[in-house]
Amino acid sequence: MSLNLASETAVALVVDAARSVEGCNRKHPSLEVLCARLERIMHGLAAKAILKAGDLPERAGIVTLPIWSWEHPLIDVGRKDKAHGTGERMLMPVRNGWDTPTVVLITEETVPVSYRVRGMGHATAGQSKLVRRLGEAPVTAVTTLPSLAEPVFVGSGITARNIAHLKALVKAGEAAHWEVLTDLEPKLRSTVFQAHSFVCYEIGLSTGIVEPMLDELGLEQIVDAMMYGELKDEEAGEREKGKLSAMFRLIELCLEEDCFLKVDPLKYMTKHMRRDAETQIRRRLGDPHIGPKIREIARRHPRAEIADIVEAYREVYPKDRLSLPRARAALSVSPSASARSTLLIPDNFTGSTIFEGSQAA
Template identity: 30%
Template sequence: MTTATSEDLCTLLDHMSWGHIASRLTPPGRPVRMHSLPPTMWVRPEGRVGGSKAAATGLLPATVDWQAGAVFMADPDAVGVEEVRWEVDGAGAHLSGSIRLTEGPSVTGRPTRDMWDAHSAPVLTSHAAGRALDALIEQGELAKWSMLQRLEEFAHEKVQTIATSICREVADVDDETIAPSLLDAQQLDLVVTNVVYGTRGDSSRILRCLDRCLDPATTRRVDPIRYLTTQIRRDLGDEVRVAIGDPQVGSRVRRVARGLGTGATLERIVERYNEVHSSDRISTSRAVRALTVAPSIESVALPIGFEVCHV
């Protein structure tokens, strides 16, 4: 994803984080300053972290772990300077410090390279603070669905490439050969729908992934946007394999079968697999499923002789 896209997605993540925290806070019974502290910031990656995205801008997004939470209600009558601790441990960078909380206009945006020295927020009445919490919750919910829409677009962009890669592995064809297609366009759309929105209920793999992203510990050592996109690719691959009937151990079974060569029996394949993967033993039925994901393809890619009646 581009830097501009990462910026947009980090903004959505920020609103989701504030909304998540606000939903767990009790509306104050007195005037407060409500500081919505930045859940993410841009940092200079250390070493070779970040690849092309870091090379293009010299910056990567990182999660900020606030000791007192990213939504903090400060007492306007407190004596002395009020400070909160923060820490960043991502993109190979290890940063920490404290930020002063002051009275003034609300601060928006995201720190770049260095954390701000201070963060200002106006004094709110208890009623206004309660409404501000409600607004954060509502904005967080809207951000979640906007994020889901953006990630769905990303999934549609990537699913064909991922499916083709899996088809190449199943059919054992190289990059120079046109890979056979195991799923049509409608089936690929269904794969995306299942990953993004789930098959039943009100949750899905991506919604659960977004929930995990709201915990700073989840993305403490990884670019939060990279975490999301990597998870989507992985989940799309898993769902493609489900759609073509490939068991979880399918690729390993086929690797063993190809290593044994043409003519290996089903019993020998199962025996060899269980020798190599003793902690994940398989039955003949799972081996058959792995070797017959797409019979017309496998008959060329894996001309292995065995009798299904032996299962």
């Protein structure tokens, strides 16, 4: 009986240990989805560049290189790397940088590659080789960082087959781009409403009344403009051409190698959305971007004339070169006529809405 109990205890300990190891090697789920999509976008852009260059060889192999490594962070990320409920540490994404495009056309017997891994407190580098070898598949998708001792092997395929695969990568990248954009929309909407509440509070510190500055329609228009671009003609629904929307620009920024050295992609996106949302709201109100600083100086001198406020401001922020018109604009910001009947947080905008938005991407 005691032997059975001891063996059962031993088995339980082994199972618990296995679960612990499995938990420690689990990737952050939301970041895993987002990073996979960003990787497909980058692979699609690299494949598109190859197709655009044209003149593909009769036979070649195709290798796609990994954009991310997954490591435990060496910097403080709060509870971001802790699994909900268990507190087990999860793996966070670290960006890989390559000295070649992330999609490589292999026409020679051996192509040397080098890489660097930076982010989340990690900074490493390495080298490897992409080797063309008979009998291998003509397309190789590398998922982990190779080394000189473990090169990447790839076969070769005919031109038509390679073109078809490159086009498939381009199509997958375009689909991933829209997936990222679509999943960011609920997070953007919650961010715009939160930024609006903050702007209302900040302006209320000077006016003495915290009230809505924009109505819900105005806020939805900001969400729409940040998602898809400013409307050039509202009646025709025509948008400005050649000018990327805030969300399109954000996705482009996320493709840069040095983008996530100190933060994870979700935090980076949230920070930029909040900043851009606040900028859009202030622009709608006619509030200069330095409006909060102007009002802060004005609060320090409650009985001063506007010329005196400008002079005091210039002493504190001489590089801003504040003019009287900008000072008047900042000190005369008022809500839109239809905003007074608008709730700062609408009835259907609940905590779960914010939570669902934060899980997007």
